[in-house]
Structures are given as structure tokens and as C-alpha cells.
Amino acid sequence: MKLPSFKDLILFENDEVIVVNKPPFIASVDERSGNEPNMLRLAKSYWEDAQICHRLDKETSGALIFAKTPEAYRSISMQFEHRQIKKIYHAVIDGTHNFEEKMVDLPIANFGKGNVIIDKYEGKRAETIFNSIKFYKHFTLVECQPKTGRMHQIRIHLATQRASIVADEMYGGKYPFLSTFKKGYRLSKNEEEQPLIRRFALHAREVTFKLLNGEETTISADYPKDFATFLKLLDKFDS
Numbered sequence: 001m002k003l004p005s006f007k008d009l010i011l012f013e014n015d016e017v018i019v020v021n022k023p024p025f026i027a028s029v030d031e032r033s034g035n036e037p038n039m040l041r042l043a044k045s046y047w048e049d050a051q052i053c054h055r056l057d058k059e060t061s062g063a064l065i066f067a068k069t070p071e072a073y074r075s076i077s078m079q080f081e082h083r084q085i086k087k088i089y090h091a092v093i094d095g096t097h098n099f100e101e102k103m104v105d106l107p108i109a110n111f112g113k114g115n116v117i118i119d120k121y122e123g124k125r126a127e128t129i130f131n132s133i134k135f136y137k138h139f140t141l142v143e144c145q146p147k148t149g150r151m152h153q154i155r156i157h158l159a160t161q162r163a164s165i166v167a168d169e170m171y172g173g174k175y176p177f178l179s180t181f182k183k184g185y186r187l188s189k190n191e192e193e194q195p196l197i198r199r200f201a202l203h204a205r206e207v208t209f210k211l212l213n214g215e216e217t218t219i220s221a222d223y224p225k226d227f228a229t230f231l232k233l234l235d236k237f238d239s
Helices: 038-046 070-081 152-160 223-236
Strands: 010-013 018-020 061-067 085-096 101-107 108-110 115-118 127-133 139-146 201-210 214-218
Touching: 010 214, 018 038, 038 061, 038 214, 061 070, 070 201, 085 223, 115 152, 127 152, 139 152
Parallel strands: 061 201
Antiparallel strands: 010 018, 018 061, 085 139, 085 201, 101 127, 108 115, 127 139, 201 214
8 A cells, every 4th residue: 555645644733733634544553563654653754753642443534633742742632531622523324323412321341452342340431422414325424423532432332323334344334335225236247346435434524622822723634535435426326
């Protein structure tokens, strides 16, 4: 995979922070192998003292904050700790679901190595608010606002509502194929149909935080090509 230029990903930058639109399929930090490129390495190649303030799953795209100074890092970290940062994600989920300020308050236990479950005894408090944005015949575009920041929180909370994210096989999501909803769709004899999106359809759409001077800043991240193309196909063939 060809790596993007970090500079081309920047949505906002000042003397304190950098906010980028993270592409899918790039990890936020070093994974176990330690050899693959990641967002922190890209950031440090652009700004040597860059520190990552939070993480997105490897397949998740969208707004990601880096601090350029220790003071900014402390400030952003404290805002995350005190739940003062507003995060909005968009997800495409299987099925039609009418969520209106739907609060899911289910504790999540993280046993390491991606082993995350709902556990009322061992889990930590986890809250997410869901609102449906657009309905299709077979899917729903949903706004997700996590109030806490547990691993896989949005993904597992949606799964508890029988509303798994498209292509999120870990939590029951299915890969979407055009043949399932486009009338008359046919493949040639030796052609193998490819999924409309090759990763779970989750995008960090917006983040709101305060700068060191107390000014509140909201940064929005456009959909990447795969997510935008998927929605265009749904608009055309599944509305």
C-alpha cells in the first residue's frame, strides 16, 4: 500500500496540535510486529516531538489528534480523561434501525489482544449515544457519539442492538455485495464478486476540543473514497 503524505492528511494545525484525516488500514501506533508504518511514525516524520492523543482502530478512518508540545498533550489528555472532548462517528450498519438519542450503557471488559466483551461484573462503564441519519432498504447510516473511550466501544455497542457495522465480522457484521440488492445484477462466468467496502464502515467524522487558550475548536473529516463510494452506491441502488 502506498503511504500518503502526512502533510496531505492535515485538517488543522497550529503551534499546539495537528488534526489529520486518518486513512483506513493504517494503525495508529506500533502493532505487535512493529515493522508496519503507522500514524505516529508518519507524524514524527513531519514533527519530531509529535505525540498521539488518542487512537483509532486500524480499519477506522477519520479525525485523529496529535500534540506538538508537552503542554498541549497534557491538556488534550485531561480533556479526554474528563470526557470533555466530543467525538462523532458515522457508521453504516446492517438492517434498518431507527435510533433517536438511543443510549447504550453497557460495561466493557478488555482482556487484551482484541478480546473485548460486555461484562457487567468485570467491565468498565461505557456509554454511547446513537442517532439514525439516513435509511436505506438494507442498511442505515448512523451517527455515534461515544461518551467514554473503551476499545471497540462503538462496534460492540451496536452489535448488542443487533445492528452490527457493515463488514465488521468480529461483531457479526456482513460484507456488502451489490448482488444482494441491485436488481438484475449478474456476474460473468469466471468473475468473483468483490465486497462494496473491504473494511468495517466506521469513520471518525468530527472532534471538538479546547485549545490551551480555552477556545473551543471543531474539526470535521470528510469521508475517505471507499466510504463515500459505498454510500453513493447505496443512494443509487438501495434507496
